[in-house]
Amino acid sequence: MSDASDGDKDDDSGHRPPQKVQEAAQRAVKWIDEGKAGKGFTDTGEHRAHQLADGQTVDDEVIKKMRAYFKRHAVDSSAEGFHGGEDGYPSPGRVAWDAWGGDPGRDWAESQKIDGE
Numbered sequence: 001m002s003d004a005s006d007g008d009k010d011d012d013s014g015h016r017p018p019q020k021v022q023e024a025a026q027r028a029v030k031w032i033d034e035g036k037a038g039k040g041f042t043d044t045g046e047h048r049a050h051q052l053a054d055g056q057t058v059d060d061e062v063i064k065k066m067r068a069y070f071k072r073h074a075v076d077s078s079a080e081g082f083h084g085g086e087d088g089y090p091s092p093g094r095v096a097w098d099a100w101g102g103d104p105g106r107d108w109a110e111s112q113k114i115d116g117e
Helices: 019-033 043-053 060-078 092-099 102-111
Strands: none
Touching: 019 043, 019 092, 043 060, 043 092, 060 092, 060 102, 092 102
């Protein structure tokens, strides 16, 4: 699976995250376990990280939440520590970004067909 549209919607069970989304979330789970998520990190973010890391299918509502998350937090990518090689990497914002699937998660969520759209 190499493209954001991989992991398309299963017939009845929802949207299956592609490998690159799972890998970003797996990275976030590791960082969360290492205490790098910061004190503002939410239970929802941790749940989403585990859900995506495990390759669990998600429903249309989760796809909508992912889209909203990435729109709200796009500004986080300009903060120090968001990109590898910067001081403070991974920043709490980067940990949270990857918990939601990272850049592949953003692209995948935007590519998914939602019932009623």
